[in-house]
Amino acid sequence: MKVLVMSDTHGYLNNAMRAIDNNPDVDMIIHLGDYCRDVADLEQLYPDKKFEYVYGNSDFGVGLVEAEKTLEIEGRRIFLTHGHKYSVKWDLDRIIAKAEVENAHIALYGHTHVALIDQTCDCMVLNPGSISESRSNLSESYAILDITPEKVDAEFFYI
Numbered sequence: 001m002k003v004l005v006m007s008d009t010h011g012y013l014n015n016a017m018r019a020i021d022n023n024p025d026v027d028m029i030i031h032l033g034d035y036c037r038d039v040a041d042l043e044q045l046y047p048d049k050k051f052e053y054v055y056g057n058s059d060f061g062v063g064l065v066e067a068e069k070t071l072e073i074e075g076r077r078i079f080l081t082h083g084h085k086y087s088v089k090w091d092l093d094r095i096i097a098k099a100e101v102e103n104a105h106i107a108l109y110g111h112t113h114v115a116l117i118d119q120t121c122d123c124m125v126l127n128p129g130s131i132s133e134s135r136s137n138l139s140e141s142y143a144i145l146d147i148t149p150e151k152v153d154a155e156f157f158y159i
Contacts, residue, residue, distance in 0.1 A: 001074050003145040007032035007082070007110025008130035010058065013041060015131045015159045019142045020046055022157075026144065028073070032110035032128070033082035034058040036065055056082035056110060068098075075149045076105040083109030083127070092118055092125055099123045106145070106152060115141045115156050126154055 004026040009016050016038065020029065029049050031039050033056025043051055054069060055062040068081040079102045086095040088109055099107035100122070107125045114136045115129030129141035139158045146153040 001028065001147050002026045003028045003030055003073065003147060004142060005030045005032065005108055005126070005128045005145060006131040006142040007128050008034040008056070008113055008132060009038040010035045010130075010132045011038060012132040013038055015140050016042060016142075017045065018159060019131060019157065020049070023144060028052060030080060030108060032056070032080060032108055034110065036062065052080065054080050054082055057084040070102045070104060074147045076147055076152060077103055078106045078108060078147075079104035080108050083111035088112055088127070096121045096123070096125060099125065106147075115143070117154055117156075124152060124154065128156070131159070 004023055029051050031053035033054050036053045036055045036059050039051050039053045055065045071078045079099050088111055095107055104123050107123055109127050113130035116127045118125040128143035131140050131142050134140045141156050141158050144155050
């Protein structure tokens with residue numbers, strides 16, 4: 001299954017739409033918060049796509065939207081969070097510990113606006129960066145996961 005992972009749209013949908021349009025073969029889109037309400041607009045624009053999302057520290061009045069969740073895709077457990085509750089701006093220790101508790105093969109987070117992949121532990125820890133406001137010397141970004149029962153491949157794309 002191909003999954004497009006984005007975070008931190010902050011109300012700017014142009015890059016999110018460009019990412020989805022450039023990857024018509026994705027089966028699912030994951031939004032890791034900060035303006036998770038943007039997903040409602042994206043769902044209307046792309047009714048054939050499945051969306052999963054969590055809220056971030058800039059989301060207010062989110063109703064029943066969860067702060068974190070764990071999905072199972074192709075037999076792989078995937079932990080989703082925005083990351084602010086795990087101090088990801090300082091280190092990955094807390095999110096790695098949570099991923100271990102969740103028996104996750106993959107932990108996805110946003111918040112820092114910097115794309116990163118870490119495989120120093122038993123699971124893949126991935127931040128797709130920000131699709132709207134990069135804080136790195138690279139441009140805005142998102143990730144594509146190709147998940148099979150045998151392996152997970154991840155690739156970053158820059159807009």
